[in-house]
Amino acid sequence: MRSRTIMLVHCLVALPAICAAQRTHQFEFGAFGSFTRYDHAFALDNQFGGGGRLGYFFSPAVGFEFDVGYQQPSASAGGAPATLSLGGGSLIFNFGNEKNLFYVLGGYSRLAFTDNPAYSFDDNAVHGGIGDRIFLNERVAVRLEGRALYSPNTNHTGGGWAGHIVGSAGLAIFTGANAFHDADGDAVADKKDTCPNTPAGAPVDSKGCPSDSDHDGVYNGPDACPNTIAGAEVDARGCPTDADGDGIYDGLDKCPGTSAGAHVDPSGCPLDSDQDGVLDGADKCPNTPAGTEVDTAGCLRMVDTDGDGVDDRKDTCPGTSAGTRVDAAGCPILFMEAKAAVVLRGVTFEPGRSTLKPDSYTILDLVATSLIGNPDVKVEIGGYTDNTGSAATNTRLSQARADAVLNYLASKGVAPERMVAKGYGPSQPVAPNATPAGRALNRRVELRKTN
Numbered sequence: 001m002r003s004r005t006i007m008l009v010h011c012l013v014a015l016p017a018i019c020a021a022q023r024t025h026q027f028e029f030g031a032f033g034s035f036t037r038y039d040h041a042f043a044l045d046n047q048f049g050g051g052g053r054l055g056y057f058f059s060p061a062v063g064f065e066f067d068v069g070y071q072q073p074s075a076s077a078g079g080a081p082a083t084l085s086l087g088g089g090s091l092i093f094n095f096g097n098e099k100n101l102f103y104v105l106g107g108y109s110r111l112a113f114t115d116n117p118a119y120s121f122d123d124n125a126v127h128g129g130i131g132d133r134i135f136l137n138e139r140v141a142v143r144l145e146g147r148a149l150y151s152p153n154t155n156h157t158g159g160g161w162a163g164h165i166v167g168s169a170g171l172a173i174f175t176g177a178n179a180f181h182d183a184d185g186d187a188v189a190d191k192k193d194t195c196p197n198t199p200a201g202a203p204v205d206s207k208g209c210p211s212d213s214d215h216d217g218v219y220n221g222p223d224a225c226p227n228t229i230a231g232a233e234v235d236a237r238g239c240p241t242d243a244d245g246d247g248i249y250d251g252l253d254k255c256p257g258t259s260a261g262a263h264v265d266p267s268g269c270p271l272d273s274d275q276d277g278v279l280d281g282a283d284k285c286p287n288t289p290a291g292t293e294v295d296t297a298g299c300l301r302m303v304d305t306d307g308d309g310v311d312d313r314k315d316t317c318p319g320t321s322a323g324t325r326v327d328a329a330g331c332p333i334l335f336m337e338a339k340a341a342v343v344l345r346g347v348t349f350e351p352g353r354s355t356l357k358p359d360s361y362t363i364l365d366l367v368a369t370s371l372i373g374n375p376d377v378k379v380e381i382g383g384y385t386d387n388t389g390s391a392a393t394n395t396r397l398s399q400a401r402a403d404a405v406l407n408y409l410a411s412k413g414v415a416p417e418r419m420v421a422k423g424y425g426p427s428q429p430v431a432p433n434a435t436p437a438g439r440a441l442n443r444r445v446e447l448r449k450t451n
Contacts, residue, residue: 023094023101025177028055030143032170034069039154039162044082044119047073051168055092063092065105069166075118082119085112088127098181101133101141109149121155123162133172143172184208214238244268306330317373324366331373332366334447341382341446347405354400356408364405367447368412378418381405382446386439387426399423405445420450 030053038044051069058064068087075082090107106128113119131145147166154162181190186198188208195209202210202221210219214228218238225239232240232249240249244258248268255269262270263280270279276288278297285299303312308326312318315330325333334342346363349355356364371377383398383405402421410416431438 030172082116395425
């Protein structure tokens with residue numbers, strides 16, 4: 001459709017090289033039958049008539065033509081018919097192909113009415129029309145036309161202006177120079193065309209062969225990208241393709257399957273600037289030191305021996321037990337709130353004594369690890385008892401038990417000056433002492449942050 005539009009426009013502006021049916025210097029003889037609708041003011045019935053024409057093609061697109069016609073219209077009110085003889089000259093603009101040669105025309109007409117007293121006058125008129133020649137063979141065509149005539153100052157008794165419409169159909173015969181045959185529409189005659197199947201719109205040389213300036217296999221004219229780099233693969237429009245979207249055209253791309261987003265060198269191959277095995281573009285850590293083990297994002301691969309979610313390189317407490325909540329340094333979190341006391345559940349003593357049971361070591365080892373990993377934290381170790389026995393005895397026992405916990409933590413590496421032990425006896429119960437379960441809860445060791 002686009003190529004046909006281009007051809008039509010070129011023909012309309014008189015570029016004969018594009019028109020398929022070139023008839024330069026040919027004559028056109030024709031006869032036709034006509035049907036006229038007269039201006040209403042003339043009071044004449046619509047009438048059939050006939051005539052002839054003689055035309056000449058100055059070029060494939062421009063011609064001139066003389067025509068004459070004859071009719072005997074009847075007056076609508078009755079009476080003798082009038083006789084109309086008319087003649088004119090037209091400038092014609094042609095466009096189309098060897099099967100259909102369309103045209104528009106414009107020119108001057110002279111209308112002579114006679115044989116009726118009411119219609120004995122001459123009118124000057126201008127006319128314009130449009131038509132089509134449908135070729136039956138090289139020399140003969142059926143011609144169809146619609147034409148309008150306008151007389152700005154009619155000599156009819158009504159005066160003013162007048163307008164008439166004429167439709168005609170007839171045969172046209174062409175003589176003179178042989179018809180021009182150009183099957184591929186490249187303006188080179190078929191008998192001289194060395195390349196008879198040129199694509200529509202492609203410029204050609206004198207032998208009818210198209211050119212391909214950028215040597216991409218798509219001829220100039222249809223080539224939407226006429227300056228393609230040599231060696232690049234192109235689509236049907238002549239534009240380079242880039243299947244992997246890396247900015248290097250197919251055909252020039254030495255690594256055609258590059259993954260999306262990867263940075264490439266001038267040959268289209270992915271870059272890995274830090275040599276970590278993860279291509280630039282996908283590498284979230286582009287400056288990894290040489291030899292460093294990385295993950296799929298190109299960043300240092302995390303090693304977490306104790307499974308606490310903190311990389312061993314940053315883990316201050318590397319031996320944390322599985323499931324323990326840890327801070328950013330990998331150490332157990334003891335204090336969820338600044339001044340909240342932590343009850344060391346599982347820390348127990350021999351009955352009535354300050355000797356730690358072996359089961360207590362697990363929790364105390366965890367406390368020591370956390371304190372060592374957080375060297376700025378200072379704590380108070382508080383010992384508590386139930387109300388069984390005298391208050392003085394229980395206070396001494398709670399102090400001894402607090403001291404025992406302090407000494408154990410010191411033995412594990414916690415600086416003693418960071419800790420203070422204090423026995424509170426039965427003074428701060430957390431449950432009623434009336435039941436064995438309540439008394440068990442009151443016998444406890446608490447850890448409280450003091451700074």
